[in-house]
Amino acid sequence: MQTKQQKREDDSLIFGLRPIIEAVRAGKELDKLLVQSGLKGELFSELMGVLKQHNIVFQYVPVEKLNHLTTKNHQGAVGYISSINYKKIKNILPNIIASGKAPLLLILDRITDVRNFGAIVRTAECSGVNAIIIPAHGAAQINADAIKTSAGAVHNISICREDNMKATIDFLKDCGVNIVACTEKATDHYFQIDFTVSTAIIMGSEEDGVLNEYLQKSDAKAKIPLMGKIASLNVSVAAGIILYEAVSQRLLN
Numbered sequence: 282m283q284t285k286q287q288k289r290e291d292d293s294l295i296f297g298l299r300p301i302i303e304a305v306r307a308g309k310e311l312d313k314l315l316v317q318s319g320l321k322g323e324l325f326s327e328l329m330g331v332l333k334q335h336n337i338v339f340q341y342v343p344v345e346k347l348n349h350l351t352t353k354n355h356q357g358a359v360g361y362i363s364s365i366n367y368k369k370i371k372n373i374l375p376n377i378i379a380s381g382k383a384p385l386l387l388i389l390d391r392i393t394d395v396r397n398f399g400a401i402v403r404t405a406e407c408s409g410v411n412a413i414i415i416p417a418h419g420a421a422q423i424n425a426d427a428i429k430t431s432a433g434a435v436h437n438i439s440i441c442r443e444d445n446m447k448a449t450i451d452f453l454k455d456c457g458v459n460i461v462a463c464t465e466k467a468t469d470h471y472f473q474i475d476f477t478v479s480t481a482i483i484m485g486s487e488e489d490g491v492l493n494e495y496l497q498k499s500d501a502k503a504k505i506p507l508m509g510k511i512a513s514l515n516v517s518v519a520a521g522i523i524l525y526e527a528v529s530q531r532l533l534n
Contacts, residue, residue: 293312293361293362293363293364293424294350294351294359294360294361294362295311295359295360295361295362296347296350296351296353296354296355296356296358296359296360297354297355297356297358298324298325298327298328298356298357298358299324299356301314301328301358301360302324302327302328302331304360304362305331305332305335305337306331306335309362309363310362310363310365310366310367311337311360311361311362311363312360312361312362312363312364312422312423312424313340313360313361313422314332314337314338314339314340314358314359314360314361315339315340315341315342315346315347315350315358315359315360316328316339316340316341316342316357316358317341317342317343317344317347317357317358318341318342318343318344320357320358324356325357328358336444338417338418338444340418344357347359361422361424363423364423364424364425364428364435365423365435365436365440367440367441367442368412368439368440368441368442369441369443370386370412370414370441370443370449370452370453371452373411373412373439373441374412374453374456374458377411377412378456378479383477383478383479383480383531384411384412384458384479384480384481385408385409385410385411385476385480385482385524385527385531386410386411386412386413386414386453386458386480386481386482387401387405387410387412387413387414387481387482387484387520387524388413388414388415388446388449388450388481388482388483388484388495389401389413389414389415389420389484390416390446390483390484390485390486390491390492390495391416391419391420391485391486391492392415392420392421392484392486392487392516393419393420393421393486393487394421394487395421395422395423395424395426395427395430396426396427396430396517397421397487397515397516397517398420398421398423398427398430398431399426399427399428399429399430399431399434399435400430400431400517401413401484401516401517401520401521402427402431402434402435402438402440403430403431403432403434404517404520404521404524405434405438405520405524406431406434406437406438407434408524408525408527408528409528409531410438410524411439412438412439412440412441413438413439413440413441414441414443414446414449414481415440415441415442415443416442416443416444416446417442417443417444420442423435423440446495447494447495447498450481450495450498451498453481454498454500456479457479458479458480458481459475459478459479459480459481459500459501460480460481460483460498460499460500460501461474461476461480461481461482461483461499461500461501461502461503462483462485462491462495462496462499462501462502462503463482463483463484463485463491463502463503463504463505463519463520463523464485464490464491464496464502464503464504465490465504465513466490466496466502466504467502467503467504468502468504469501469502469503469504470503470504470505470506471503471504471505471522471523471526472526473503474501474503474526475530476526476527476530476531477530477531477534480527482520482523482524482527483495483499484516484519484520484523485516486516487516503523505519505522505523
């Protein structure tokens, strides 16, 4: 018997080549798209053309993976329709800057745990973050768990899904946004960083932190001092500490 949670997750599932083609053409956002490795045929070629036209990221997987997701005739393609409408940072940053306040942005580098993601979004919304930037590939799926953990905050904050994170960081820097990477490799503590200026904070993945190529592009690096025996904090907790340092500085400024 299906649980209510399973039912909610199934509601976002879409499968079959033609249904996915038509969903993309209709402007539906896809959180994730899995395509069977080695798939061929006229309809598959049409799907590839539509995905390329709409710049949709997908992943090749074995047919066993798709069979695990649904017992129905998926024809080699299974996707998840997004619960939100993603934005592009280049389209919204000018308005944020025009408001007269220094933008506070959050870049999530490959945060894959949906509960961590939801908790971070909730804290970001509460702390006045203007937008959250995530990669098109390798980010947590915004499903029922993520929405619940965020207490619905995913619907109250701009979430920007970007295809090229390096180019996005370069764009932010060109717009005068200071890039601050949170990493144990830093020499400065987080409270030594100036968060009153236009800032984008990068939080790294649960497994290996911020990618080195993003660290190299950062204007500053910040670490949280750890006084105990455990070597790291949960990323959602770390995000909360950093964001509320920014709140504190901005309130006192």
